[in-house]
Amino acid sequence: MTEPDTADPQGARARLFELSQGRGVSLARLSTLLGRNPSYLQQFIRKGSPRKLEEEDRRTLAEFLDVPEWELRDGADSGKEKSYISSSNRKNRDWVEVARLDIKAAAGPGTLPDAENAYDLIRFSRRWLAEQGLESAELSAITVKGDSMEPLLRDGDEILVDMRAQPFRDGIHVVRLSDTLMVKRVARSGAGRAVLLSENAAYPPIDVALDEVELIGRVVWKGGRI
Incomplete structure (x- = not known):
């Protein structure tokens, strides 16, 4: 799996929302996991505030959601393959x-x-x-x-x-x-x-x-x- 070179905050927001839905964990619960107020990640995804997640928050979420940290920092460009869809993530769809x-x-x-x-x-x-x-x-x-x-x-x-x-x-x-x-x-x-x-x-x-x-x-x- 290759780490993308291009930062894509919008892709990171979409990916976090996708992971939240796929894992059946609400954004409020993930915000609580970070020690933030329950609306923190909702505002990040819906309003773009903050513009990007802090490194420590990305690491915590990535560990909890069992994905590489860069998935919450960089997204795949529209012309590139979505490399974050690993075999383990496909298995987790069930x-x-x-x-x-x-x-x-x-x-x-x-x-x-x-x-x-x-x-x-x-x-x-x-x-x-x-x-x-x-x-x-x-x-x-x-x-x-x-x-x-x-x-x-x-x-x-x-x-x-x-x-x-x-x-x-x-x-x-x-x-x-x-x-x-x-x-x-x-x-x-x-x-x-x-x-x-x-x-x-x-x-x-x-x-x-x-x-x-x-x-x-x-x-x-x-x-x-x-």
Whole structure:
């Protein structure tokens, strides 16, 4: 694979957007990975600000997205072959890599979230995701902490959270209440109100106003040790 000689910031923006879509990782999550505000890469791609990515940011993104660093610095000219389409990238068209975030959702009294940084990836078959109705989902993987959702979710289980903006419906959600991140069964309890329910009967329901709780995403899958 030959590194291009000609800088092409527009090509770099297009390539980053393509990688984000192909890996199933949102630009906001990639911005967070860099320690930037969630709109940083969105502005880079849509508005051209900043004009180019800093070298350290390029290296971080390239390592996370498993591509050479120069792909985010130089693009291929229109008359040249797109050399970044390597055999490994073609193979990855059938897979979606979901970021594992360094946070824990409390299934218990509640805890303050850790830093929302991606530290690893889980690869899912694109076909399997489509069979689950998740082909357009915005997925992240986080860890359950505590016992309030047992036996459905156990301490240490890993859950997939669909963070798409979508109409609310009752179900298992990751929510933020004040500064506490929790995983609970959420159900409407009247006009403008909801109740946060635990599976473990030892934990009482939490009645809240809908504007007091932030729905981070819907839990769509779980995995854990037997």
